[in-house]
Amino acid sequence: MKDFNFFDELVVSRKKKTSSSTYILLSAILLFAVLGLISFYYIHQFSALKDENAMLQGQLNDPNHKKAYEEAQSLQGQLAEMEKEKMDIEKVHDEVLASRVINSLLLKEISLAKPDAVAIQAITFTREGVNISGSSINYDLIAKFEHNLRGNERFDGQFIPTIQKLDDEYYSFTLGFTFRQPEEPLEGEDDVNGEG
Structure with missing residues (x-):
């Protein structure tokens, strides 16, 4: 059986007051916990970096x-050199195309x-x-060729x-002359010049 205390109802309950030192103590504990977690995180990160550094040092010392x-490094140097040569070749190619005046039409006109x-x-x-050097059975045919x-x-x-x-x-002959490139490309010239 349970005892009943009739005086419990008459007792004035006292409210417990929390002192400021308790708050300071709780704040300090929380601060230490946060600092501990941060320290643990950075120690873990530092350990991982240390392991990675050891692995990289091992790779640096590896002869392979x-x-x-x-x-x-050698391939990088060769690539840079080849890029320079490519630019030089493209420049020469453009100059050759610009200066090319011999084409199929010129040969056709001679023939x-x-x-x-x-x-x-x-x-x-x-x-x-x-x-032009060549031969003919007749002197007059060479003169006709020159005339044409x-x-x-x-x-x-x-x-x-x-x-x-x-x-x-x-009769053998040699014949020398100059030729002009037309102002506008004529029909059939572009294919031989490589521009078509």
Whole structure:
């Protein structure tokens, strides 16, 4: 059975007061807990960095890694050199395309000016002009070839042929002249110049 205390109702309850030192103590405990967690986190991070540093030091001292690094450096240097050479080649290629005046139309014009009984043995193109060497059975056909070339306004120059009679009834000749590139590309020129 339980005892009943009838006087409990008459007892004035006292309110417990929390002192400021309790708050300070709780704040200090909380601060130490937070500092402890932060310290633990940074210690863990530092330990991971230390392990990673040890691994990287091991890789640096590894001869295979050193060899791979030196090879990568060498390849990087070669790549830079090849890029420079590529730019130089592209520059030269652009200059060649800009200065190219020999095309299929020029050769066609020379072949159209040639009579049938004239054989061309060599055509030499230079920046100064064209030199043609060949042979024919007839002196007059060489003169006709020269005359036909003079009639083309694309060809300029002296057209002074050197004609020599060979022993076997043939004439050999050399002919030199200059040529002009037309202001506007003519039909069929772009394909040979590499621009089409």
